[in-house]
Amino acid sequence: MRILLIHADRFSFRVTGETSVAMPSELQKASPEGEVAECLVVFMAAEKGDEADIDSVVSQVTGEILSLAGQVGTDHLVIYPYAHLSSTLSPPRVAVRLLDEICRHLQGRDHLKILRAPFGYYKAFEIACKGHPLSELAKTIIPVRQTEGSAKAEESEALKAEKTLKSEWMIITPDGEQVSAEDFSFSTRPNLERLFRYEKSGTRISDQAPPHIELMRRMELVDYEPGADQGNFRWYPKGQLMKRLAETYVSRLVVGHGGMQVETPIMYDYQHPKLSLYLQRFPARQYVLLSDQKEYFLRFAACFGQYLIQHDMQISHHHLPCKLYELTHYSFRREQSGELAGLKRLRTFTMPDLHTLARDMEQAKEEFIRQTNLAIQCMEGFGLDFEVAIRFVRDFADQNRPFVEELAACCSRPTLIELWDERFFYFVAKLEFNFIDALDKAACLSTVQIDVENTERFDITYVDQNGEKQHPLLLHASISGSIDRVLYAILETQAMRMKKGQKASFPFWLAPIQLRLIPVSEKFNDACRQVLEKVPYRIDYDDRDISMGRKIRDAEREWIPYILVLGAKEVEEHCLNVRTRDGAQRKMTVPELLSEIESQMNEKPFLELPLPKRLSRRPIFVG
């Protein structure tokens, strides 16, 4: 940071216009004009690199100012952002933060009178420099990298709070019985015990890579992309198909539940007064994008976009509960590099995000239960097993016993409860469905939360029976959790089955290839083509010039649910020889086969195969 200090007999300024980095919030913190008699004027410009250690820059700058003010004997200070002091300016966000901090520190000295000029505006000024030896001083302040102990000083309030946060762990059974988690007999719920130990101590033991990583590549679903930032994957046709199917399924569930689907921007103004307040609770966890001079952050969920819509909506009590839904394609979280893990944790991911405005706590609880049931239905559709954890602020749980018991009952399994003495976050209740993977590690999928803070912060209101504006309660829900993570859970589930010696398989509606025709020899290619036309599912045929045994093997390794072998016998008898994942072979007609499949689709979405139907025409994406 560069500073220029001038001891003056007189100083005045006034704002004349906005620059490209103007932000309205500055005008609330600083005056648009001002005039002082005898004073010390501090011109300053934040430079690139200052963000490496804000605290050190602030303490050095305030040190310089206080020392000079003492020497020249003045109590009047003018803090004046002046970009022209440097040719390597910091981002505006950093500059404003430095200004704020410096002013805050100086204001701590009661005797000082401080006048602050706004950042980001053109200003006219007049100055009368005293001209004595100490009256002019220019300095360059360089951040001192702090030692490791204090490097975490930037830690946000919320994170600090979480560290000191004490919690109690309970288990509640579906019939409402509650015991301390330490005393609960986990013998029938080994995964619940794993979740509890994992949540309580946070340590894990593993020396292997999660098995879904090999599977996602071998099955040609998803892969790393070395040309992108870490945690940004490439999706091959089969993976992209499964992803779209999963997305379609979840979106249909939510819209069926009353969610009004919207789409909101993926990037937001870093200086937006309301958003930046929210962001400060969780610093340095998002991608920042520089466009022209302005900075934007990439959303980490649909919250912002939906808050901003809800703020502008006209909502009466007749409209509640009011639900906005978005499939956030994409959400971005700049996780630490060491935290990334295959499809389990990405930096760019897709997540369904539902926000429900509720009139009062009764309505919020009602919706909470409905959305929990929807999440259960969703997990069943994906064929996923899960363990339930619910976190409450203790007072809320005490005052809402019947609700807690009803929740436990509708989860119909023993549920882990965490009780917090105080509320440090925006929610009073948070339900999670946790998946336990092949390495006994937990990952959160579905979640439902009651938010008691953000409708006020973002000024979201509805008009009640008396015509008065009220802040509603807000429910956050992700019915499936991240779609990428759903795929991780499906693959891990299959890896666990294989470990037990069982055959892996996808739910029929999600299988990229649902049926494969295998001609006994080239002579039957035509017959295959005829069957192909009669089957309205994702069906292909293996016309490669290789042995039949080999074709069977390849189809089995792709986990294809139905393998149809076609030779002289079948053509003659007008039937199909159907091989299924259980190894059985059955003779069936096409209509018989179709009616069996119909029930397996179970009213789930269907999408066409985005690949050539002839295997001989299909390129190879991975080894």
Added chain:
RNA sequence: GCCGGCGUAGCUCAGGGGUAGAGCAACUGAUUCGUAAUCAGUAGGUCGCGGGUUCAAAUCCCAUCGCCGGCUCCA
């Protein structure tokens, strides 16, 4: 982000200061096949990228990127 391990052909991996290796896949040919791998041949590599040491580096050293694990973290 920190600590540790790894990076050689499209894939899985061997080699370890002096001519770059295998299996599978690909390609060509033979084969026309009855329920988890038909046979033969051909082609394929700046040994992650960048520096350094050396007569000589895939090999040793430094730096960097990526992957995996642990810590931390997951609004």
